[in-house]
Amino acid sequence: MDRTVIAYVIYLAVSIALTVWVARTLSRNGRVFLADVLHGDEKLADAVNHLLVVGFYLVNLGFVALYLSxxxxxxxxxxxxEALSTKLGVVLLVLGVMHLGNVYVLNRIRRRxxxxxxEIPPVRPQGRVAATPGA
Known part of the structure; x- marks a missing residue:
């Protein structure tokens, strides 16, 4: 077998394994964060978590496939x-950027x-306080 083909096979195996591992880790540990961001709505947190994982797979595996040649x-x-270190290094950087982007956006939503x-007062105002003279 040609060395180029061997490098491609190793690259695909490692890249796919890394993508799956990162996606599962983010999904498992990000669920609690999503539940907090979405005000405790567990069903919505699970749905958003699943959609984020699917998008993560699509973007990263698409990049892995495009970067194969x-x-x-x-x-x-x-x-x-040398070829493997370059290709896997770029894949790891893309995975990291995707993760940081997701965390940044979710943190902005959480802060908002x-x-x-x-801003919402815990108790409705009961009345007015009279102003004191000379104050």
Whole structure:
């Protein structure tokens, strides 16, 4: 088998495994965060979590597939390692950027919800306080 094909197979196996692991980890640990962002609505949190995981898979696996093709033919073992390190490094960076983007957007939504909760007074005003003279 050609070394280029071997590098492609290793790249696909590692990239897909990393994408699945990151998606499952984010899904499992992000559910609590989503429930807080969505004011305790568990069903909605599960639905949003599932949609985020599907989108995460689509974007990352699409990127992995597009980034598969290489420029040069790999002629030795050193070339295999260099190609794999470059490709996997870029995939890891994309996974990290996707994760940070999701966390940033969800945190903004959470903060907005917290600010809205603080604006609503816990008890309706009961009446007016008379102004004191000279104050």
């Amino acid at each position: 290489g420029d040069d033919t790999i002629v030795d073992a050193r070339g295999v390692f 919800g917290l600010l809205e909760r603080e």
